[in-house]
Amino acid sequence: MFSFDPYSPAVDADPFPYYKRLRDEFPCFWSREAGMWVLSRYADVVSALGNWQTYSSAKGNLMTELPNRAGATLGTTDPPRHDRLRGLIQHAFMKRNLESLADPIRDIAKASVAEIAGEKTFDFIEDFSAKFTVRVLFAALGLPMGDETTVREKAVLMVQSDPHTRNKGPEHIAAYNWMQDYAANVIAERRKNPQNDLISHFSMAEIDGDRLDEREVLLTTTTLIMAGVESLGGFMSMFALNLADHHDVRRAVVADPSLVPDAIEESLRYNTSAQRFRRCLTKDTELHGQTMREGDFVCLAYGSANRDERQFPNPDVYDLARKPKGHVGFGGSVHACLGTAVARMSVKIAMEEFHKVVPDYVRVQEQLPWMPSSTFRSPLRLDLAVQ
């Protein structure tokens, strides 16, 4: 009998054969292991993303939600509450407001890649992308350097889940609590010494005369740090993996760096690190002959929607010429990732600088150690050999 367990290490390693069966045979599937429905076809995922009235985020959006987060962040609230929170923050993330970050990000990329120059083999993640992403986040948020290694370690840990208990383990909760304490200290410091930056504005913002709820300030800041480190890092390591595995694409983008954005976009479609998010139904809903009940959780499998042959021809091919539009690698609709512009810009700059120093490389490990996470998918280590 077919089963789909998003906690299984086999799904971490290669979810795509499962997704194909889900799409073809079980497009509205009850996963006993996850205790939720799974939607896997592009059209169904896009419809659900656009229908927040029925597919609510207010009970949490991570497949394995962290305690107390639901209802207090952008990703875990519905309009209109969501919109007022987002209105305070999104200005800072608009592409045109990020241009001043391009030069500092390039300097960070150059400094980070200089540290691996001359190496024959290296771990792309520990030796390059982790350093780069955490330095970018610290620069963007104006955080004091010194804690960056610990911040990254905790961010990577807090998004993981335990494959045996199918829940968060004590180490994941401890990392989450550590990150909340870290965020609380940053917020307190900014309130004492306000600066012209995102956290200062956000932590003192008022909407229609009301201060934001303290839990909203704390958990939204915690989530921003988590996403800035872990999600950006995961996205970047998946992109590097795709380039390492697809020699023709790597050679094409190294020869012509103006193709990097196309390669990034196809990477977001092909194997986004944001594989699965969840919603909660606010009413009984019929789909593909199944009745999902009010209060049931529903997994939206972005990683499957992006491989749906009903939408993308030859979906299992990483095709530089595809220029995919409408993919859900960043989710979509009201809850589409806040950081799309900064993520695209950072990864583009990082890989441009990386390729100047390391233009040709291959993957070393046959089997990758995949992060145990029901929501995200990326390797914990990615050894590359310079050609």
Added chain:
Amino acid sequence: MVGVVFIEPAGGEVELDATEGWSLMQVATSQGVEGIDAECGGSCACATCHCYVEGEAAAALPPPSEAELAMLEHVVAERRPSSRLSCQIKAAPTIDGLILRVAETQS
């Protein structure tokens, strides 16, 4: 299904059946209409799915929200009274026949 027509910047007319409830940005990008970037993915945060709405159905559209009006200030092409962000218009029977002229530049 709701019938809508996109006019691409190069002049091509694309008639589409839109799934009810989908945003017109999603309808366009999922069916290969040229000229819509939709960088933010439909969260009303980038102003790169700018279109001009035309036809009788344009009058039946719900007016833009405050958030859409604020974001319309950031469009790169000329902003006109008919300017809308296509991610903020949902396909519904009332807009059957809507024509969307895609703005010539988005970013």
